[in-house]
Amino acid sequence: MFEDLSSKIESAVQSLKGQSKITDVNIAETVREIRRALLDADVNLEVARQFTDDIKERVMGSDVLTAVNPGQQFTKIVYDEMVKMLGEERADLAVANTPPTVILIAGLQGSGKTTFVGKLARYLKKENNRNPILAAADVYRPAAIDQLKTLASEIDVPVYSINQKDPVRVAKEAVSMAKSLALDTVIIDTAGRLHVDEKMMEEVAEIKKAVNPDEILFVVDAMTGQDAVNTAKAFNDTINFDGVVLTKMDGDTRGGAALSIRSVVQKPIKFMSTGEKLDALSPFYPDRLAQRILGMGDVVSLVEKAQKEFDEDQAQKLQKKIKSDKFDLVDFYDQIQKIKKMGNITDLVGMIPGADKAMKDQDLDEDSFKPIEAIIDSMTPEERHDPSLLNGSRRRRIAKGSGTSVREINELMKQFEQMKKMMKTMTKMNKVGRAMEGLKNLPFGRQ
Template sequence: MAFEGLSEKLTAAFKKLRGKGRLSEADVKEAMREIRLALLEADVSFKVVKQFVAQVTEKAVGADVLEALSPAQQIIKIVNQELTELMGGSSAKLTIASKPPTVIMMVGLQGAGKTTNGAKLAGLMKRQSGKRPLLAACDIYRPAAIQQLEVVGKQLDIPVFQMGQTNPVDIARAAVEHALKHGNDMVFLDTAGRLHVDEELMDELRAIKAAVEPTEILLVVDAMIGQDAVNAAKAFDDALDIDGVVLTKLDGDARGGAALSIKAVTGKPIKFAGVGEKLDQIEVFHPDRMASRILGMGDMLSLIEKAEQTFDQQKALELQEKLRKNKFTLTDFYEQMKQLKNMGSLTEIAGMLPGVKASDLEGASMDETLLRRMEAIILSMTPAEREDPKLLNSSRKKRIAAGSGTQVVDINRLLKQFEMLQAMTKQFTGGKLPKNLRRMMGKKGRGMRGGMPGMPF
């Protein structure tokens, strides 16, 4: 999980401050030393660390902080604000051309994930904004690059434009013309990369830029290469004047220094972050939410958005009605488990909850084997048994076990889990959630009916 090491060290530093009623300037400076070391260990650029610590120290040793009733909280607030500013302040949106098509040029080193993340981004725009994207294969050098783009395009149901091994500039120009003729309002150019920055690569990218005048140039960088990612970002920005960054493999880098350094070094915002291998695992980069995660404050907004995107609203309303009438069945139970699994791993979800460390759930996930076993058991039941589990006597359980390739003990375990969930949801039906939990899970106006979308309360 990104920033996990940094988050733990900052939490430890703040814990020492919380243990003191009043803070002296020496206390603050000691904490700043620990923060400085934590940032350096997270592979944040030395110059960025130096400037960050200086800014936080200047604000933290002021009279308003040292004389406050809770100076430790004031310092955490300052660090949160400065971290947010360091990563760009606010989320940066993708520029959409006033006259279609919007042309997005994806650039970066070989292996950074341009092909996959260009497709992911096209899929995101299709899902969330109703766009009609076109993927253009402009990488004629890497073996199977065109084939890879066609595979991911097919999986996302997005058309791919390719002309084989011809001039990349001609391909880019023809792709834009194709989009105009066929009603595609966005074109994502998958350009070639190299193992390192060289003049030949930059000349080709400059030629494509001159030929199609892209709306945006997005640099794809691998978060796991640390400061090399920052150096690559600076080189590409100097050559092409990029508009933003897509940071990939952020879920696999426990240090996260690249995310904290890129904006400060290049002045260009991180616009999107790849947070997993699946084609829907890309999200808008929110500096304020990321700062909250780093400081262990969680990210409930992202968790709620993820739930909104994952859960079927119509099914959620039907489920709420069933719960009110105490008609929650084993089929409903299975559907809920399946949708929860689609939200991602428990480790990923844990990172969004305030006060929960992702490492506490390291390796935990919605067990695929368990889910398949559960599905086999439920689907081996008759419709009447799924509606009313009380019908399941010993002989019926043996029949279901034989039909699902499981044992009676597995069926009993499933039924016990189902009964526990039924008992819990009875407390929450009819809007009887505790007030503080209701406030945490959503406010009016977010289209969630006061709760987590898709969940049975």
């Protein structure tokens, strides 16, 4: 989402780094370029102005002009101010002193609210060992209750619903049921509209009054730009929510809402959603997003995701295979499945410093793996374990069986051999940084 903004800010800062001497004149020009980049990204005008004014004030009031490396010090100030704009620290969800914790979800129709309810339930169950129940209080939208039940069935979580259009009753009875079943969390999905209206606001306010939630989250579609900021302000004025959830952060938009919303409503962003799948939800860390926008990557989040999917014993076995040159297409296929489980591929690449540039011309999505999987699936077990068996006739047979071409098989085998060499080098050197040299050769997509 922030590729264009990241590129423009990096370009502005880079021009400053290239100066033999930094003065108040070229600092002012760089700050103007940053402000222009923010406005182009649809950041709120007042937020952009305050952000760049704060940068300029800190730069001019510090030792940047006489620093040994003024460019780096300037970058550090930009980073600090961006973290401040995004909220400084991770804000956790509230937990009730006496269970159940009641979480009320509000937002416009089409913002991804119901899907988020399912994602949040999965997150709390998996990451916090919580036992949630979902309250289907969106009683107007056709199939809203069915959608919630479908999502809940995927994560084995109960849903409370009734055959009446009484959302307040649904919310109250869901809380009562949670108490009777000793469930510790109630997540209430409320109705939305296509735009802010008085009836919707009154209904959410009534539910809030009836159940006295411990946490109210406002879900906003990050692709709606400045409208998202205006909607957040309207909701906050009515229900005084506790935090914001940004959905569709994997979309191809300018992302200004994500940078503006916290400053405008003065409420923390608590979660980001980066896809349709139930595991595509991440806690919001202001410093990590700031790092990504400034092209520094987000290695901490990448490592956290990897640790969840890669078993240490399996990693050691794989390392032995690589050392003894026994890494084969079965292992290769297995690593692809693990990478896919880690989340959105584009999002993962964005976490690696510099990788988004290195792989800029590649088609990065989960579908990119399908031809590779089809090719390996069309091989015999012997061929997967010993790729040297793949002569011309075997490759033609595999191409026919996988719906690909011999050229694609040749390209895959070339990438596989390059990856083997790279992994062997990394194992010998024991330095993850070496992976950067081989990023362009990883089969994330076809050019």
